[in-house]
Amino acid sequence: MTVTPMMAQYLELKAGYEGALLFYRMGDFYEMFFDDAVAAAEALDIALTKRGKHDGTDIPMCGVPVHAAEGYLLTLIRKGFRVAVCEQMETPAEAKKRGHKSVVHRDVVRLVTPGTLTEESLLDARRHNYLAAYAEVRNAAALAWVDISTGSFHVMPLSRVRLGPEIARLAPSELLIPDIKFEELRYLETEFPIALTELSGASFDSAGAEKRIETLFGIQSLDAFGAFSRPEVAAMGAVISYLEITQKGKLPLLRAPTKESESRTVQIDAATRRNLELTHALSGGRAGSLLSVMDRTLTAGGGRLLESRISSPSRALDVILGRQEAIEFGVLQSQPVGDVRARLRNVPDLERALSRLSLDRGGPRDLTSIRNGLSEAAMLSTMMQPLDLPNLLRDAVNSLTGHDTLINLLDEALIAEPPLLARDGGFIAPGYLPDLDESRQLRDEGRSVIARMQQEFVSETGISTLKIKHNNVLGYFIETTSTHAEKMLSAPLSEKFIHRQTTANQVRFTTVELSELETKILNAGNHAIEMEKREYETLKRAILLDATDIAATSAALAEFDLTCALADLAVSEDWVKPTVDDSRAFEISGGRHPVVEQALQRQSGTPFVANDCDLTADQGASIWLLTGPNMAGKSTFLRQNAIIALIAQIGSYVPAQAAHIGLVSQLFSRVGASDDLARGRSTFMVEMVETAAILNQADDRALIILDEIGRGTATYDGLSIAWATLEHLHDVNRARALFATHYHEMTALATKLDGVENATVTVKEWEGEVIFLHEVRKGAADRSYGVQVAQLAGLPVSVISRARVVLEALEKGEREGGAKQKTLIDDLPLFAATAAPAPKPLKTSAVETLVGEILPDELTPKEALDLIYKLKEAAKS
Structure with missing residues (x-):
C-alpha cells in the first residue's frame, strides 16, 4: 500500500x-x-x-x-x-x-530521559538530578555521575559490592550499564527507584572514552585532571557518549571531573539510609525526613548542597572542623547572618540557568537570572568585607566577585522582567541598540498611524463602526458589518476599498495605502525581533565565556546559604557545637531526635525527653544492650544517636546539650523490618541479610544500631542468633554499638564481656497499666510489659485477660522447670471470648482523697503549708 x-x-x-x-x-x-x-x-x-x-x-x-x-x-x-x-x-x-x-x-x-532533564518545570529545584554510569574493566570497577542541569561531574572507584550503597547515596535518576552486564545488574531496578539504560560496549571502551573526554574539555591529555584508572575513564566516557546521543551533539557545559574516594565519606548502606529516613521518610516523601527538618536554606543551590552533605557525611576532620568554625561564626554574628539571609532570598538558581543557556534551552529570563545572581553576590561580598571571617567563608567571599563587566553589560542590555522566550522580543532595554529603537519606533508609531487611518476611513465612509483589524492570514484589513458593506461595495467608495473576504456577519476590505503601511509595520516588527534574537546570542556567549567563574560564584553562594541556615537552625532549636576528633569517643548528653522532637511540638506541644549515651572506648568495643518494653522509645533512642553522629560529621551543630564524637567511618542500622516479596525474601530473611552485611563489613570505627535481632523466628533460634551477633560485634568488629532486644537472657552478657553495658528505657506501672517515661538509664529491664502495651493498643478485654493468665502460667513454669511449665500450660482452660472478667475496681489513694477535698480559694498560707505536709505523709503510704 x-x-x-x-x-x-x-x-x-x-x-x-x-x-x-x-x-x-x-x-x-x-x-x-x-x-x-x-x-x-x-x-x-x-x-x-x-x-x-x-x-x-x-x-x-x-x-x-x-x-x-x-x-x-x-x-x-x-x-x-x-x-x-x-x-x-x-x-x-x-x-x-x-x-x-x-x-x-x-x-x-x-x-x-530521566537523567538528562534540564527544564525548570521538570526538575526539583532542591535536588540534584544525576545521570550515572557503571563500568567494569577486568577486576576493577568505577562509577561516574553527572548533573547536566548544574554541570557537576564526578567519578570514583568502587567494587561491585559497593554499587548498591553508592546508588542509595546519590539516588541517580538513570544508570548506564554495559549491555553484557545488564542482566546481572537488573536487580537494581527493584531495589531503587532508578531507570536502567544499557549501552553498547563501545560506549564503555576506555580508549575511545579517553578521546571523548579530551575532546569535550579541549585538553591534550587526561593527565591535566589527574590520574584516573581504566574503569573510571570508561565510566566517564560512557556518560559523555550517552549525552552525545541524547542531546544530538549539543553537549552541556560540564565542569572538570572530580575524583571522589570512599575513604573521605561515611559509608552508609541503602538499608541504613532507609531506616534513618535521611532524605526520604519511610512513607516515600520528603516530609518527615531529617532533610526536611534541617533544611532552612533559601536558595536552590543551598538546598542541593544540604542534601548532598546529609547523604555524604565527611570523614575528613579538617573539613568538618572548617564547617563547624563557619557555623559558629554564624551563631555568634546573628545580625550579619540575618542581613545575608535577606540578600540570599533574592538569589536565583545560577547553575541551572547557566546549564540551560549552554544547551540552547534557555531564554531571556535565564540571562536576567545570571545578572541578578551575580549582582546579589557582589553586594554580599561588600557586606562581608569588614568582618573577620573564618577560612571557609573567606574563601567563598573571594569567589563572589570579578563579574563587574558582565553585570554592567547585562544590566544595560536587559529590562527588569523579560518574557520567557527570545522569539517574543521586548527584553532588550530601550537605549541599548539605536537601530532597535528605530525599528520599535516605526513599529509602535505604525499602530498609532493605523488608528489615525481608521478615523479617516470612518469620516470618509460615514460608518462609525468601521474597524481596522489584523490576523495572521489576512494581515491588516478593514472590517464592517454586512449592513454597511453595501455602501462600500458601491461607487464611489468601491473604487478605493477593495473587497477581500465575506464572513457570516462581517465584510472585509483593504486599500492600497493600508497594504503599503502594513508592509512597513511588519518589516519593522520582524526586524526588531531579529535584532533582539541576535543580541540574545551575543549576551549568551558573553555569559558562557565566564561560565567557570559563574559556577564558582554559585557554589560560594550555596556555601553561604547553607552555613547561615545551619547557624539559624542551631540558634532557634538550641543545638550545640559538638567536639569531633580522631578518638573513639562517643558521648552525648541530653541528645534528642530532631524529627520526632519537631513532630511532638507541632502535634501536641509535648517536650521531647532527652537522653544521654556514652559508648566511649579507648580500645575494643563499647556496646549498650538496651532492654525495655515496646512503645517506650528504644528505636527512637537508637536512631537519634546515629543521626546525631551523622549531623556532627556534616560539620553541623547537633540536637543535644553536649556531644563528643570520635570520627565514625561507617554507619549501620538494622531497625524495623518488612518483607521483600519482589525478591522472594521473608521479613526474617531481610533481617538476616542486613545483619550479615553489618557483621561482614563493619570495622572498629563503625557505629552500629541494631533493634530486635532474631525476633522473626522461634524464640530460642532468635535468642541464639542475637547472642552470637552481639558476641561477634564485641570480639571481631570491636565497634561502637547500640543493641536493643527483648531477650532479657542477654543481659547476662554484661558480666561476661568487658565492652557491654546494660541500659533500659524506664516505665512506671500503675493499676495494671504502664506509663512510658522515655528515660534511658543504666541497668536491665525486669520485664517486657507486652500485655500492658497490647491493652493500650486496644485489644479486646477478653484477649488481654487471657494473655495475663497464660503469661502467669508461663512465668511460673519457667521458675519451676520446663516439665512443670508444660503441665501448667496443658491445664489451662480454653479461651472463652464471652466470659470476660469484670475489670478490677480502681482504688482511690489517700493522696487523691486529700486533693479532692481541697478548696484552693479558701486556703490561708498556713493551711496550704500544713496541707503539703499531709500530702507528703499520705504519699508514703
Missing part, C-alpha cells in the same frame, strides 16, 4: 528511536502515531483519535500542544517512558521552494 510522504518521514525517524515515544512536530502540536499514540494516550489520559490508514488499518493518533509539552513530558518520564523530540527544521514556505509536494524537513533534536 502507498505510504504518504509525511508518514514515510515519520516511520523513518521512528526507526531510529524504537525504545522511545516520538514527539513529531506538526504546527502547534506534537503528534504521536501507531503504538506510541496508544501508549501515550493511556499514560497522559488524553483522547486517542485516528489519521489515515496504513496497511489497510486505521492509524491511531494523539497529540499535545507544543506550548504545554513540558507538563506532558514530565508525566511520561515519571511513568518510565523516554521521549524523542522531533522538530520542524524549516517553515512550510521554505519546504515549498523545494517543490509543491515537499514535506517539511524534520529531525530529532533531543532524546528526553
Whole structure:
C-alpha cells in the first residue's frame, strides 16, 4: 500500500528511536502515531483519535500542544517512558521552494530521559538530578555521575559490592550499564527507584572514552585532571557518549571531573539510609525526613548542597572542623547572618540557568537570572568585607566577585522582567541598540498611524463602526458589518476599498495605502525581533565565556546559604557545637531526635525527653544492650544517636546539650523490618541479610544500631542468633554499638564481656497499666510489659485477660522447670471470648482523697503549708 510522504518521514525517524515515544512536530502540536499514540494516550489520559490508514488499518493518533509539552513530558518520564523530540527544521514556505509536494524537513533534536532533564518545570529545584554510569574493566570497577542541569561531574572507584550503597547515596535518576552486564545488574531496578539504560560496549571502551573526554574539555591529555584508572575513564566516557546521543551533539557545559574516594565519606548502606529516613521518610516523601527538618536554606543551590552533605557525611576532620568554625561564626554574628539571609532570598538558581543557556534551552529570563545572581553576590561580598571571617567563608567571599563587566553589560542590555522566550522580543532595554529603537519606533508609531487611518476611513465612509483589524492570514484589513458593506461595495467608495473576504456577519476590505503601511509595520516588527534574537546570542556567549567563574560564584553562594541556615537552625532549636576528633569517643548528653522532637511540638506541644549515651572506648568495643518494653522509645533512642553522629560529621551543630564524637567511618542500622516479596525474601530473611552485611563489613570505627535481632523466628533460634551477633560485634568488629532486644537472657552478657553495658528505657506501672517515661538509664529491664502495651493498643478485654493468665502460667513454669511449665500450660482452660472478667475496681489513694477535698480559694498560707505536709505523709503510704 502507498505510504504518504509525511508518514514515510515519520516511520523513518521512528526507526531510529524504537525504545522511545516520538514527539513529531506538526504546527502547534506534537503528534504521536501507531503504538506510541496508544501508549501515550493511556499514560497522559488524553483522547486517542485516528489519521489515515496504513496497511489497510486505521492509524491511531494523539497529540499535545507544543506550548504545554513540558507538563506532558514530565508525566511520561515519571511513568518510565523516554521521549524523542522531533522538530520542524524549516517553515512550510521554505519546504515549498523545494517543490509543491515537499514535506517539511524534520529531525530529532533531543532524546528526553530521566537523567538528562534540564527544564525548570521538570526538575526539583532542591535536588540534584544525576545521570550515572557503571563500568567494569577486568577486576576493577568505577562509577561516574553527572548533573547536566548544574554541570557537576564526578567519578570514583568502587567494587561491585559497593554499587548498591553508592546508588542509595546519590539516588541517580538513570544508570548506564554495559549491555553484557545488564542482566546481572537488573536487580537494581527493584531495589531503587532508578531507570536502567544499557549501552553498547563501545560506549564503555576506555580508549575511545579517553578521546571523548579530551575532546569535550579541549585538553591534550587526561593527565591535566589527574590520574584516573581504566574503569573510571570508561565510566566517564560512557556518560559523555550517552549525552552525545541524547542531546544530538549539543553537549552541556560540564565542569572538570572530580575524583571522589570512599575513604573521605561515611559509608552508609541503602538499608541504613532507609531506616534513618535521611532524605526520604519511610512513607516515600520528603516530609518527615531529617532533610526536611534541617533544611532552612533559601536558595536552590543551598538546598542541593544540604542534601548532598546529609547523604555524604565527611570523614575528613579538617573539613568538618572548617564547617563547624563557619557555623559558629554564624551563631555568634546573628545580625550579619540575618542581613545575608535577606540578600540570599533574592538569589536565583545560577547553575541551572547557566546549564540551560549552554544547551540552547534557555531564554531571556535565564540571562536576567545570571545578572541578578551575580549582582546579589557582589553586594554580599561588600557586606562581608569588614568582618573577620573564618577560612571557609573567606574563601567563598573571594569567589563572589570579578563579574563587574558582565553585570554592567547585562544590566544595560536587559529590562527588569523579560518574557520567557527570545522569539517574543521586548527584553532588550530601550537605549541599548539605536537601530532597535528605530525599528520599535516605526513599529509602535505604525499602530498609532493605523488608528489615525481608521478615523479617516470612518469620516470618509460615514460608518462609525468601521474597524481596522489584523490576523495572521489576512494581515491588516478593514472590517464592517454586512449592513454597511453595501455602501462600500458601491461607487464611489468601491473604487478605493477593495473587497477581500465575506464572513457570516462581517465584510472585509483593504486599500492600497493600508497594504503599503502594513508592509512597513511588519518589516519593522520582524526586524526588531531579529535584532533582539541576535543580541540574545551575543549576551549568551558573553555569559558562557565566564561560565567557570559563574559556577564558582554559585557554589560560594550555596556555601553561604547553607552555613547561615545551619547557624539559624542551631540558634532557634538550641543545638550545640559538638567536639569531633580522631578518638573513639562517643558521648552525648541530653541528645534528642530532631524529627520526632519537631513532630511532638507541632502535634501536641509535648517536650521531647532527652537522653544521654556514652559508648566511649579507648580500645575494643563499647556496646549498650538496651532492654525495655515496646512503645517506650528504644528505636527512637537508637536512631537519634546515629543521626546525631551523622549531623556532627556534616560539620553541623547537633540536637543535644553536649556531644563528643570520635570520627565514625561507617554507619549501620538494622531497625524495623518488612518483607521483600519482589525478591522472594521473608521479613526474617531481610533481617538476616542486613545483619550479615553489618557483621561482614563493619570495622572498629563503625557505629552500629541494631533493634530486635532474631525476633522473626522461634524464640530460642532468635535468642541464639542475637547472642552470637552481639558476641561477634564485641570480639571481631570491636565497634561502637547500640543493641536493643527483648531477650532479657542477654543481659547476662554484661558480666561476661568487658565492652557491654546494660541500659533500659524506664516505665512506671500503675493499676495494671504502664506509663512510658522515655528515660534511658543504666541497668536491665525486669520485664517486657507486652500485655500492658497490647491493652493500650486496644485489644479486646477478653484477649488481654487471657494473655495475663497464660503469661502467669508461663512465668511460673519457667521458675519451676520446663516439665512443670508444660503441665501448667496443658491445664489451662480454653479461651472463652464471652466470659470476660469484670475489670478490677480502681482504688482511690489517700493522696487523691486529700486533693479532692481541697478548696484552693479558701486556703490561708498556713493551711496550704500544713496541707503539703499531709500530702507528703499520705504519699508514703
